[in-house]
Amino acid sequence: MVIVCATDTLDRVHGFLRSCMLNPHPGVYVSVSLDAGSRDRIWEILSKWWEAEPRGTILMIVKDKKKPMGLDFRSLGAPRRTIVEYDGIYLLQKGAKQPANKAGKE
Structure with a gap:
């Protein structure tokens, strides 16, 4: 399963994601079969577009059995909350400082 949340990004980001994923709510894209x-490849395209015109935030959540709670995260931009690992689970930390571009795999 893959979930992408895009906030205040270029229109082409939303159009591209709608072409390959279900869009159940504005800015939220889901696929169970990618x-x-x-x-x-989707992340590579989003990363290049964001780096060319850094606007908004993009968060990708993917299934990863090796990570806590079976999830891994990739992000572009400066999210309002930071996802931190604590004692084998993920927690949200509001107002935390995070690098503006965290495009690489974690």
């Missing part, structure tokens, strides 16, 4: 290669 393979790892397709998911990585």
Whole structure:
């Protein structure tokens, strides 16, 4: 499963994500059938677009059995909350400072 949340991004980001994922709520995109290669290609495209015109935030949540709670995160931009690992689970930390671009895999 892959979930992408896009806030205050370019219109083409939303159009692109709607072309390959379900859009159940504004700014939220979901797919249960993307393979790892397709998911990585989508992230590569989003990363290049964001780096060319850094606007808004994009968060990708992917299934990863090796990570706490079976989830991994990728983000572009400066989210309002930071996801931190604590004692084997993820927590949200409001107002935390995070680098503006965290495009790489974690």
